[in-house]
Amino acid sequence: MKLVIVGAGGRLGTALAREYREKFSVIGFDHTQLDLANANELREKLCTIDFDLLINAAAFTNVDLCEKERDQAFRINADAPRILAEICRDKNAKLIHFSTDYVFDGGKREPYIENDPANPISVYGESKRAGEKFVLRTQDRPASRPEGSRLDQSAGSPSSFDLGPPAVAALDAEGAARLRRVRQHLIVRVSWIFGPDRPSFIDGMIKRARENEQIDAISDKFSTPTYTHDIAQMLPQFFEVDVEGGILHFANAGECSWQEYAQWALDCCATEGIALKAKIVDALKLADMKNWSARRPVYSVLSTAKYSALTDVSPRAWRDAVADYIRHFYSQK
């Protein structure tokens, strides 16, 4: 299988490129090699290469800057995914596009499922939601697809591009051939990503704890830290499988505040014998963050029930994933 990874220089994209290079033929584009804000460049560079799957891990991810640069946010997070989806459709390739828990307003107090209404409260969230809608609309869906074909269902096996006998029987040969060619794009929403390829919240907290005796983090905002390595492990199951509705949530299991997340990181460092000045993370309130221009959802835990139903696998707990990360990438430092 030939893969293109856009955003191959980012936190997630770098991890995906590293994990897939051995098993698949991978072409990665970082920001310097492909500018999502340039529609002509996207078409020129991507239309000329042959691939089966394009993974878009690139985005304008600075949530506060998006408030100031609304047009650019929509160009990169909404228009570019639309163009990528069209390029993939025209090549009969599949697009896997990453999105965010920030498409939700945070008003719920239990994990968000894929069908919950999105209601973004920031420009970043709005632009990412617009990108999702464009991708979902740009599907290579044959008009004659029969109700109940396996492509309509939550595909559970890698053979879901092949129609089983009942569906094929209802079609003429041409129709069946067309159905086999369908590649449904997939949106994967993730939250609070961390990993070794670009510093994130957890690395910032460990750095602060190395340099200061007192550190703090927000205690009234909740989601789930999710390890890039775990995202990379789960994703190939969907390279050749359609997912009903075209959206899938993926996160490590459980939920926490930023304060709990940071405290666990410090506890793991202590277990690994990593010297820190701070041992305790004090509580800050979301309302204290006066320098943030974007609103952020206070609760944006993503339910992975659909993922588990499709795969029979539960993601590992976020605490285990964080402990694993610290053991591998901090212990030797």
Ligand SMILES: NC(=O)c1ccc[n+]([C@@H]2O[C@H](COP(=O)([O-])OP(=O)(O)OC[C@H]3O[C@@H](n4cnc5c(N)ncnc54)[C@H](OP(=O)(O)O)[C@@H]3O)[C@@H](O)[C@H]2O)c1
């Ligand atoms: N980080 C999180 O906690 C989080 C949470 C929920 C969802 N997500 C989503 O997960 C995906 C991956 O995020 P991440 O954490 O890996 O973010 P990241 O480290 O900021 O990576 C984003 C990448 O996109 C690139 N990029 C930005 N503008 C571009 C442009 N105009 N053309 C081409 N590339 C461009 C960036 O390059 P430069 O840095 O060189 O500009 C960077 O390499 C994104 O879709 C994001 O919305 C992330």
